Amino acid sequence: MxxxxxxxxxxxNLNLLGLREPDIYGTRNYAALETFIRQAAQELGCEVDxxxxxxxxxxxxxIQEAYGKFDGIVxxxxxxxxxxxxxxxxxxxxxxPAIEVHLSDVDARxxxxxxxxxxxxxxxxxxxxxxxxxxxxxQYLTEES
Ligand code: CA2
Numbered sequence: 074m075x076x077x078x079x080x081x082x083x084x085x086n087l088n089l090l091g092l093r094e095p096d097i098y099g100t101r102n103y104a105a106l107e108t109f110i111r112q113a114a115q116e117l118g119c120e121v122d123x124x125x126x127x128x129x130x131x132x133x134x135x136i137q138e139a140y141g142k143f144d145g146i147v148x149x150x151x152x153x154x155x156x157x158x159x160x161x162x163x164x165x166x167x168x169x170p171a172i173e174v175h176l177s178d179v180d181a182r183x184x185x186x187x188x189x190x191x192x193x194x195x196x197x198x199x200x201x202x203x204x205x206x207x208x209x210x211x212q213y214l215t216e217e218s
Contacts, residue, residue, distance in 0.1 A: 076120060077215050080143040081110055081207065082132055083125040084151030097177050099203050106204055113208035119215050129153055129160065136163035145214040146171040147207060150191045154179070157190055164194035170218040172210035175200040 083106070091102035101109075107123045114121040122143070126132050132153065139146055146169050150160050154175070164171050171194055178201030179186040192198050197213055199206035 076118065077144040077218075078120045078122075078142065079114070079145045079147060079211060079214055080135065080139045081121050081123040081211075082135060082146065082148045082150070083123075084132060084149060084153045085127040087149065087151050088125050088127070099176065101204065106207070109204045110207050110211070113211055117208075117211050117215050119211060121211070129157055132157075133159050133163045136160065136167055139169060140167040143169060145169055145218060147174055147210040147214065148172070148191060148195070149174045149176070149207075154189045154191050155185055161190040161194050164191060170214060171195045172213055173198040173200075174206045174210050176203050176206065177201060 088103045090098055090106060091100055103125065110121060110123050124135060132150065136146065146164070148171060150157060153160055173189065173192045173195040175198070179189070180200065189198070199209045202209060
């Protein structure tokens with residue numbers, strides 16, 4: 074597909090990136106993550122809209138509104154990954170190609186992080202790759218869908 078439009082969503086507390094737990098999430102801040110994603114999109118020749126919210130309902134509404142406006146979704150639902158059936162249902166409802174991203178390797182962490190509801194509606198998950206995971210997700214969408 075020529076010039077895919079991709080919605081990139083980041084969930085709660087990712088706005089605090091770089092402030093704490095640098096061993097898990099790295100030292101770069103959220104602004105650096107957005108810059109990284111936009112740069113990656115430019116390199117891959119796709120269009121991105123990058124958003125972050127601490128509110129589950131806002132993320133659900135953004136997913137709903139993506140229908141007809143975007144060709145795919147890249148989502149790091151953060152803690153909502155492991156709790157939100159609402160985000161899973163929204164992703165299923167719009168049925169856009171979706172890719173899940175986690176900065177850390179969630180499977181190597183606490184057992185409660187091993188379950189992903191959102192992931193059940195995603196074609197693929199990139200985890201433990203830091204910022205690079207977002208680029209892999211954009212690349213996957215531009216090449217595979
Ligand atoms: O590894 C990921 O990307 C996560 O989605 C990040 C979430 C976590 O709840 C998921 O299990 C895995 C947490 C995001 C933000 O966490 C921060 C914690 C301290 C300082 C800054 C951000």
